[in-house]
Amino acid sequence: MAEPHLTVKNLVMYYRTVRGEVKAVDNVSFSLPRSKTVAIIGESGCGKSSLAKSIIKLLPRNVSVYKGVILFDGVDLMKMDEESFRRDIRWVKITYVPQAALNSLNPVIKIGEQMIEPLLLHFKMRKTEALERAAKALKTVGISEEFINHYPFELSGGMRQRVIIAMSMLTNPELMVLDEPTSSLDVLTQANIINLLKTIKRDLKLSMIFITHDVGLSSELADRVAVMYAGQIVEFASADEFYRNPKHPYSQKLMDSVPTLKTDKKLDFIPGSPPSLLNPPRGCRFAERCPYRFEKCKEPPPVINLSEEFYVRCWLYEKR
Amino acid sequence: MPLLDIIDLKKYFEVKRGIFGSKGYVKAVDGVSLSLERGESVSIVGESGCGKTTLGKTILRLYEPTDGKIVFDGKDITHLTWKELSWYRRETGLVQQDPSGALPSFMTVKRILEEPLIIHKVKDKEERRERIYKVLEQVKLTPVEDFLEKYPHMLSGGQQQRLVIARSIILRPKLIIADEPVSMLDASVRVEILKLLQNLQRDYRLSIIYITHDLSTTRYFSERICIMYAGHIVESAETRELLTNPLHPYTRALLNVIPDPDPSNRFIIREVPAGEPPNLLNPPPGCRFSPRCRNIMNGLCDVKEPPVVEVRKGHFVKCWLYV
Ligand SMILES: Nc1ncnc2c1ncn2[C@@H]1O[C@H](COP(=O)(O)OP(=O)(O)OP(=O)(O)O)[C@@H](O)[C@H]1O
Ligand SMILES: Nc1ncnc2c1ncn2[C@@H]1O[C@H](COP(=O)(O)OP(=O)(O)O)[C@@H](O)[C@H]1O
Ligand code: SF4
Ligand SMILES: [Mg+2]
Ligand SMILES: [Mg+2]
Numbered sequence: 001m002a003e004p005h006l007t008v009k010n011l012v013m014y015y016r017t018v019r020g021e022v023k024a025v026d027n028v029s030f031s032l033p034r035s036k037t038v039a040i041i042g043e044s045g046c047g048k049s050s051l052a053k054s055i056i057k058l059l060p061r062n063v064s065v066y067k068g069v070i071l072f073d074g075v076d077l078m079k080m081d082e083e084s085f086r087r088d089i090r091w092v093k094i095t096y097v098p099q100a101a102l103n104s105l106n107p108v109i110k111i112g113e114q115m116i117e118p119l120l121l122h123f124k125m126r127k128t129e130a131l132e133r134a135a136k137a138l139k140t141v142g143i144s145e146e147f148i149n150h151y152p153f154e155l156s157g158g159m160r161q162r163v164i165i166a167m168s169m170l171t172n173p174e175l176m177v178l179d180e181p182t183s184s185l186d187v188l189t190q191a192n193i194i195n196l197l198k199t200i201k202r203d204l205k206l207s208m209i210f211i212t213h214d215v216g217l218s219s220e221l222a223d224r225v226a227v228m229y230a231g232q233i234v235e236f237a238s239a240d241e242f243y244r245n246p247k248h249p250y251s252q253k254l255m256d257s258v259p260t261l262k263t264d265k266k267l268d269f270i271p272g273s274p275p276s277l278l279n280p281p282r283g284c285r286f287a288e289r290c291p292y293r294f295e296k297c298k299e300p301p302p303v304i305n306l307s308e309e310f311y312v313r314c315w316l317y318e319k320r
Numbered sequence: 321m322p323l324l325d326i327i328d329l330k331k332y333f334e335v336k337r338g339i340f341g342s343k344g345y346v347k348a349v350d351g352v353s354l355s356l357e358r359g360e361s362v363s364i365v366g367e368s369g370c371g372k373t374t375l376g377k378t379i380l381r382l383y384e385p386t387d388g389k390i391v392f393d394g395k396d397i398t399h400l401t402w403k404e405l406s407w408y409r410r411e412t413g414l415v416q417q418d419p420s421g422a423l424p425s426f427m428t429v430k431r432i433l434e435e436p437l438i439i440h441k442v443k444d445k446e447e448r449r450e451r452i453y454k455v456l457e458q459v460k461l462t463p464v465e466d467f468l469e470k471y472p473h474m475l476s477g478g479q480q481q482r483l484v485i486a487r488s489i490i491l492r493p494k495l496i497i498a499d500e501p502v503s504m505l506d507a508s509v510r511v512e513i514l515k516l517l518q519n520l521q522r523d524y525r526l527s528i529i530y531i532t533h534d535l536s537t538t539r540y541f542s543e544r545i546c547i548m549y550a551g552h553i554v555e556s557a558e559t560r561e562l563l564t565n566p567l568h569p570y571t572r573a574l575l576n577v578i579p580d581p582d583p584s585n586r587f588i589i590r591e592v593p594a595g596e597p598p599n600l601l602n603p604p605p606g607c608r609f610s611p612r613c614r615n616i617m618n619g620l621c622d623v624k625e626p627p628v629v630e631v632r633k634g635h636f637v638k639c640w641l642y643v
Contacts, residue, residue, distance in 0.1 A: 037586075043506040044477070156596050186367040187533065191577035191592045198589055213506060216536070216579045221586055239583040257508040259536040260580040261563060267540050269511035273476050 003074060005034040005207045006055075006175060011068035013054040020278045021064055024050035026231035028068075031309055032224065034174075035205035039218035039239075041254075042228035043274060048211045049099050051228070052179050055209070056096045057085060072175070091118055095168040099179040099211075102160055105152040111138075112148030115167050123171075137166040140204075141196055158189035162196065169200075175207045176200075183212070194220045215258045219243050227251045230274050230285040234313045237306075247312045250286045284315065292316055321394055323494060323527050324356040324379070329388035331371075331378045335601065346600045348374035350551035351388070358494065359525035361518075363538040363559075365574075366548035367597060372531045375548070376497040379529070380412055381405055393494070410440055413488030417500035419480035423472040429461070429483060430468040433490055440491055451490060459486040459516060478509035482516065489520060496520075499531045514541050536578055539563055547571045550598050550608040557635035567637045569593075569613045607640065615641055 013025035024047040032038045040048050053059055055070060057077070070077040077089060090096075098104070106114060115137070116130035125133075135145035141162040152160055161181065168176060181197070182190040198221065200206055210221045218225065225242040227235040227250065235248040246252050256268040272289045275281055283298040284290070290297065296315045304317040329352045332345040348371040356362055364372050377383045379390060381397060390398045397408055416422045423432060433452045442448050456464045459482040472480055481501060488496055498517060502510040514537060520526050530542055538545050539559050546556040547568065555568040566572045573593045579585050593612040598604050604611050610621040617640060626640045 043508070158596065187535075187574060187577060188367065188592055189596070191590050195589050195592065198586070215507065216581050219581045219583060219585045220579050222583075223586065239586065243581045243583045254507065255581065257511045258581055259511075259540055261536050261539065261575065261578055262580050267511045267515075269515065270508040271512075273478070 002033065004031040004071075005036075005073065006032040006209075007069070007071040008055065009069040009071070011051070011054055011070065012065055013050055013059070013063060014065040015050075015060070016062045016064035017278075022277045023231045023280060024277055025054050026280075028228075028231075028233050029303075030224070030226045030233060030236050032175075032207055032209070035201070035207055036223040037201060037208040037210050037221045038224040038226055039222035040209060040211045040226050040228060041213065041215055041218050044213060045277070046228045046274065047231045047277070048213075048228055049179055052096065052098075052177050052209065052211055056090055056094060056177055057082075058090075058096070086122070091122060091173075092171050093173055094175045094177065095171065095173040096177040097164055097168050097179060097181050100184070101164045101179075101181075102157065102184060105160060105163065107153040108151060110148065111150050111152060111155075111163055114152075115148075115163070115170065118167075119170060133170050134166070137169045138163070140169060140200070141166040156189075157185055158192055161185060161189075161193055165193070165196065165200075173206065175209070177209045177211075179211045180213070181210075182217070183214070190217075197221060215254060216260075227254070230280055231277050232285060232313060234286065235311070237310050237312075241310070247306070247317065248286075248314050249290045249292050249316070253289075253291075284313075322355040323358045323360075323393060324354075325389075325391040326352060326354045326379060327389040327391075328353055329375070329378060329390065330386040331374050331383055332386045333374075337601070344601050347551050347603065348600055349378060350600075350603075352548075352551075352553050354546065354553070354556075356495070356527050356529065358527055359521060360544075361521055361528040361530060361542040362544040362546060363530045363532060363542040364546050364548055364553075365532055365535050365538060367533055369597060369600070370548045371551045371600070372533075372548055373499055376414070376499050376529065376531055380414055380497055381408060382414075406440075410491045411494045413491070413493040413496045415481075415484050415488050415496060415498040415501045417503055419477060419484050419504070420472060422484050423480060425472055428469050428471055429456075429475075432472075432483065433487055436487060436491055455486045455490045458489070458520065459483070461486065476509075477505050478512060481505060481509075481513055485513070485516065485520075489524075489526070492524075493526070495527045495529070497529045497531065500533070501530070502537070503532070503534070510537065511540075517541070535574055536580075547574070550603055551600055552608060552638060553636075554609065554639065555635075555637045557632075561632070561635055565632075565635070567631060567635070567642060568609075568639050569615050569641075570609045607638075617641075 009029050011025055011028045015022040042048055112134050115134040119125040119130040138145050143162050182193045212218050222239045225237055226233045229250050235251045246255050253270045270289050275285055284301045287293045287297040301313050301315045303311050303313050305311045331349040332347050335344050335346055337344045366372055378385050385398055434448055437448045453464050461467045461482055502513050521528050545559050545562045546553045549570050555571045566575050577590050595612045606622045606624050607626050610616050621640050626638050628636050628638045629642045630636050631642050
């Protein structure tokens with residue numbers, strides 16, 4: 001098998017706060033083959049955005065622990081110094097669309113000017129060349145290049161989101177990290193953006209990390225699925241396996257809470273709420289809400305490999 | 321007799337346009353008719369800006385209607401004054417989208433629930449206490465003692481929304497308008513809150529108008545669905561009928577893009593109508609969906625507003641294709 005494009009191994013990232021350490025990313029591992037998409041799904045606060053920031057190394061000041069392995073094309077990004085990372089990786093080979101990026105566009109600066117700023121600043125590109133790139137990127141996302149001279153306030157939400165995606169594509173990246181790229185948009189606009197991401201994925205063969213809390217939507221792009229719960233990935237599976245046959249009790253209960261339009265099913269919810277990341281339980285973090293909990297769940301569950309790459313973190317799958 | 325009867329309701333907002341300040345009207349609700357039985361629930365589904373919130377607030381008489389009629393329990397309340405509406409406020413309630421914004425941060429749970437009782441002159445302290453306990457049990461914020469002295473920020477999003485619901489039902493209303501009550505919440509909490517509303521509807525014969533942009537939750541929740549587009553209700557039918565037999569091109573487009581979890585989704589590009597919903601200051605002539613409609617009949621759809629047609633019993637659609 002070809003080497004994965006991205007391999008994340010035992011990634012840990014904690015925040016320091018007055019109330020203690022927030023274990024936002026706690027021993028996360030997954031891998032992603034070239035030109036495939038992994039969806040990271042999970043409830044609000046489970047650590048999805050923190051994981052994204054850890055991969056692109058855009059961390060706030062109050063990070064207390066940051067360790068693990070991030071192999072990108074075989075190179076460990078964790079060992080790379082900030083200068084080379086900025087020169088060769090961030091915004092170059094790996095780009096990032098942060099959550100709520102839509103609000104980050106300055107309404108009174110022309111689209112083109114905003115798009116090329118990083119090219120001028122980081123890459124010391126000439127302005128004409130940068131503008132050419134911007135025009136090309138806009139075309140890729142389905143916006144006519146004359147919009148370079150428009151202001152963001154003249155654009156609808158859907159078009160602005162396209163501009164944001166275009167900005168992340170200026171450098172012909174290999175991997176895109178998209179954090180909830182459609183969550184504030186209307187249904188039809190969202191479908192449009194998803195169509196766009198599907199064509200980008202197909203035609204440009206980009207690898208993607210697609211973060212969303214919407215399980216149905218995740219299946220629009222995912223080749224692989226990582227389910228996060230309280231800072232950990234509790235299940236990592238292929239899309240074919242996951243959507244038909246989720247393994248972890250949390251994944252199963254999460255799936256039960258997703259309304260469907262085309263099939264009849266009984267909706268169910270998970271009583272209680274996730275544990276605090278300040279002080280998560282020592283054993284299985286889902287145990288308190290798990291219908292299958294038994295004695296062993298008081299201990300940290302092992303990572304059970306279901307194949308060479310996929311796994312579930314649950315005592316139920318321990319081989320006896 | 322239905323609990324609520326709305327006939328050709330309109331709500332226009334006056335706005336000034338351009339530097340010369342010529343007047344214009346945002347036609348946020350433009351001729352909506354709807355009726356609701358006691359203990360029935362109906363969903364209003366549409367994209368942002370189509371007029372859902374305005375419709376809800378006009379029905380609750382938080383806005384003065386521009387035209388049309390609202391009849392509640394046999395009484396015409398369309399133009400009652402603020403003072404005359406006091407009883408109507410007691411019999412209706414509103415649950416809003418953002419639970420944290422809807423709750424005063426400096427009040428405890430107990431205080432938040434006591435406020436409407438005091439305003440509506442429940443004088444006996446003991447009775448107020450009892451009603452607060454009862455309502456917290458109804459929304460399952462139990463054990464009640466654990467919650468009484470808490471402030472909103474100490475509650476999770478789901479608990480906050482349950483508190484908002486508790487406040488909206490503490491005066492034992494007959495009608496609740498729930499405006500995107502679960503949009504800000506996670507999938508599981510969504511289901512929990514919708515089930516709670518459903519139980520209240522069943523156990524207390526509460527009528528509920530459920531406003532949402534999320535078509536997929538409606539089928540579990542309401543008996544009827546109304547699809548709203550640009551200030552109009554373009555289709556309405558019993559829930560199952562609407563979902564299995566959508567008629568309006570807009571409804572069809574909506575249904576076509578909402579993904580159920582399925583690994584084969586990633587291989588398809590979905591058909592999406594071009595363009596965006598119109599500006600309600602200056603909506604297009606004829607059918608308001610016509611500029612985006614794949615079935616448009618030029619010379620008709622883009623000229624004349626389509627009438628509402630009952631295609632099957634109880635299944636209404638506002639589209640020239642069915643005339
Ligand atoms: N800078 C920070 N300092 C301290 N704690 C933080 C910081 N950023 C995030 N957290 C905490 O880390 C945890 C994970 O947050 P994160 O934003 O990664 O969640 P998420 O899964 O992206 O949630 P959502 O779906 O709401 O976007 C939360 O408990 C959050 O409060
Ligand atoms: N107070 C107001 N003054 C002027 N226009 C308004 C006001 N409230 C809403 N609108 C406009 O009315 C239309 C419908 O808005 P709204 O009812 O909030 O839609 P929805 O709830 O479906 O998102 C929008 O065009 C909105 O900008
Ligand atoms: S009336 Fe015409 S334009 Fe409007 S939805 Fe029907 S077919 Fe489309
Ligand atoms: Mg996030
Ligand atoms: Mg609204």
